[in-house]
Amino acid sequence: MTVPGDPRAAADVVRGFLRDVRSGARPDRAHRYLAPRVQAHQGPPGAVRAVVGRAPGQYAAHVREMQAAAGPWTFEVLGVTAAAGRVEAAWRQTGAAGTGGAPGRRVVEHGRATYRVEGGRITEYWIDARQEVVP
Numbered sequence: 001m002t003v004p005g006d007p008r009a010a011a012d013v014v015r016g017f018l019r020d021v022r023s024g025a026r027p028d029r030a031h032r033y034l035a036p037r038v039q040a041h042q043g044p045p046g047a048v049r050a051v052v053g054r055a056p057g058q059y060a061a062h063v064r065e066m067q068a069a070a071g072p073w074t075f076e077v078l079g080v081t082a083a084a085g086r087v088e089a090a091w092r093q094t095g096a097a098g099t100g101g102a103p104g105r106r107v108v109e110h111g112r113a114t115y116r117v118e119g120g121r122i123t124e125y126w127i128d129a130r131q132e133v134v135p
Helices: 007-022 026-033 056-070
Strands: 034-042 048-053 073-083 086-096 108-118 121-134
Touching: 007 026, 007 056, 007 073, 007 086, 007 108, 007 121, 026 034, 026 056, 034 056, 048 056
Parallel strands: 034 121
Antiparallel strands: 034 048, 073 086, 086 108, 108 121
C-alpha cells in the first residue's frame, strides 16, 4: 500500500501513464494520470523552453496524431525510478518511418522524461527524445 507523497505512488502514476497513454494503447485514459493543465518542456530537467500547458484531452489528441503519422508502434518502458517528488522514466518506441521518411524502414525513438507528480497526477514534465531510422 502507498501513501500520498510516497515516491512509489508517484512512480505508479507514471508507469500507468506510460502503459496506457504514451504507449498509444489507451490515450483516452489521459485524464486518469494528468492534471487539468500540465506544463510540458522539451529537453532535460531545467530546460527553459516550455512546449505548452496541455490538458489531458490535448495530450490524448497528440498521441492519436502521432499514431496517424507513424502507424502502429511498439512501446517498451526501460525503467522508472522515483525520488523527491520527481519520477524519471526511459522508453524505446519502434514504428514505421512516416511520410517523408524512408518507406519500409523503422524509426526507433529513445526517450527519457522527468515527471513531477502532485496529488496523484502528473503536473509537469521534461522530455528528451532522439530518433534514428534503421533498416
